[in-house]
Structures are given as C-alpha cells and as structure tokens.
Amino acid sequence: MEKKIIILFGPPGAGKGTQAELLADKLGYYHFESSKIIEFCFRNEKPEKVFNIEGTDYKVADEIKKWESGDLNSPPFVVFLMTEKIKDLAKDEKSIIFSGSPRTIYEAEKEIPLLTKLYGKENIKFVLLEISAETTIFRNSHRRICELIRHSILFTKETESLKLCPLDGSMLIKRKKLDDPETIKNRLIIYKEQTYPVTRHIEKEGILVRKANGEQSVSDVFKEILEKLK
Numbered sequence: 001m002e003k004k005i006i007i008l009f010g011p012p013g014a015g016k017g018t019q020a021e022l023l024a025d026k027l028g029y030y031h032f033e034s035s036k037i038i039e040f041c042f043r044n045e046k047p048e049k050v051f052n053i054e055g056t057d058y059k060v061a062d063e064i065k066k067w068e069s070g071d072l073n074s075p076p077f078v079v080f081l082m083t084e085k086i087k088d089l090a091k092d093e094k095s096i097i098f099s100g101s102p103r104t105i106y107e108a109e110k111e112i113p114l115l116t117k118l119y120g121k122e123n124i125k126f127v128l129l130e131i132s133a134e135t136t137i138f139r140n141s142h143r144r145i146c147e148l149i150r151h152s153i154l155f156t157k158e159t160e161s162l163k164l165c166p167l168d169g170s171m172l173i174k175r176k177k178l179d180d181p182e183t184i185k186n187r188l189i190i191y192k193e194q195t196y197p198v199t200r201h202i203e204k205e206g207i208l209v210r211k212a213n214g215e216q217s218v219s220d221v222f223k224e225i226l227e228k229l230k
Helices: 016-027 032-042 060-067 075-091 104-121 133-142 183-195 198-204 218-229
Strands: 006-011 030-033 050-053 056-059 098-099 124-130 142-145 207-214
Touching: 006 198, 016 030, 016 218, 032 060, 032 075, 050 075, 050 207, 056 060, 056 075, 056 142, 056 183, 056 198, 060 098, 075 104, 104 124, 104 198, 124 198, 124 218, 133 183, 133 207, 207 218
Parallel strands: 006 098, 006 124, 030 098, 124 207
Antiparallel strands: 050 056
C-alpha cells in the first residue's frame, strides 16, 4: 500500500486533534501530534537542558515559558524534535496524519520538502478546518484533556457532560495557562500572523488546500473531510 500524508490545519479549537484521531482509526494512519511531542520533551527533559541546533542554543525552560504563554515555540526547536520521528515512521512504511504542524513558514519550509522526498508530493493532502474567532475562544476556554495520555477533548454538546476520557478512561482536566482566555486571544493573534500564512506557502508548493467547515458537529466535519480527501 502506498504511504500517504494528511495534514489537518486550522486555528486553535478547530478540532484538528479530534478529527485526526477519527481519521487515524478509520484509515489506519499514525496520528502525529506535534503538541504531544513537545509536551513529552517538556515532561521528560530537565528545564535547564539546552539543545544546540544549527549553532544556536535552545533552553527547555525558555521553550516551556513560550508554550505556557501561548506563544509559538522556536521553529528550529520544533523541527528538531519532529524530523527524526518523521524519518522513523517513513522507514516503517507508516502513513501519517498531522494535527497542528507545520505552524510557521520556517517549519513548512523544512517539513514539506522532507515529506515530499519521503512520500511524494502527490501523496500529501492538506485540509484547512475553518472556524470563527468566537468559536476558537469558546472551544478553547471549555476544552479539557485527559490526565493519562493528554488526549484533547473538543467541547461539544456530545462531550460537555463527560468526566472521563472516552479514549482511555482517565479523568478530564483543564490545561493550566494554555487555555486561559487571555492566552487564547494571544494564540489566535499568533495564528493569524504566523500560522495561517502557511496555507499560501502550501499552495506555492503545488499542494491543493482543501477547506472544511469546522463549525459543524464532530460527525459532520468528519464526513466532510472524508469527502474532501477523495
């Protein structure tokens, strides 16, 4: 079977992680969550640890501060964490669904050529989930994650009464700092200024930007994405 790439893109709260989980389950792809890779680093490395990347030092403590304030992490730091994992998955013949990456032009300039080399441009599909700023703020201020695996649970009518994660059964908790109202507003500004421009870069690379309405119910968004991927 030919290896393929799906990139789910959109503002905070668009449901990228939720839809990626559904697609991974249906299609048998590996769900590549850049946020979890970054969080894994923060939980397992000492704050004083320094990564030297292309001659520049990146201290874990500094990257944690950026993360908690809603700022984007340093792109070279993010790319460094992700590149080896991507190569390992390609070596294992895994198709991948990305949720939340690339987040900057720099990341796109590094990741898209790598994915093109490993998978072929014709096998990369990019889907933009569109939601309003109001929906972003509402969903993120109500969003919860599970304690065990840190699955992000999108706030909807179907999930608002849940106390346990439907994926692993652990308690659902709020993310400290990252989903505070002021942090969310900052993240939305950063998305518009630094992340959304990635869509234009993707188009320049000759990859079609498919669009789906992320305001719908989880099931309806899922159906639309499947249709757009045909």
